[in-house]
Amino acid sequence: QVQLVESGGGLVQAGGSLRLSCAASGRTFSIYVMAWFRQAPGKERGFVAGIRWSGGSTTYYADSVRGRFTISRDNAKNTMYLLIDSLKPEDTAVYYCAAANHVVGLNVLNGYDYWGQGTQVTVSS
Helix, strand or coil: CEEEECCCCCCCCCCEEEEEEEEEEEEEEHHEEEEEEEEECCCCEEEEEEEEECCCCCCCCCCCCCEEEEEEEEHHEEEEEEEEECCCCCEEEEEEEEEEECCCCCCCCHHHCCCCCCEEEEECC
């Protein structure tokens, strides 16, 4: 089993930056890929960014966030990060991290084996 705990969310003014963290524990050696998703009120949860956990550090981004979001990881700390720049009100959502033990369609929610509880990001205009 792998446990995921997100942190770093909060209330931020538009134009600001925020760094989210996802700490993994348990059988982290089994993780193949990790990702960030977000869910705005009344909308479905959607893929934001993903990163290979082992065997390289290839990153993937949703087209809507490319250029403003940066995903990274620190394997020594078993932690994944999401840096969000130039925050917009439409970035307001609960941000979730997810992990999979195998190759997965990055935007396929039920392909992931583990999920965190989420961290709220609210961007004021």
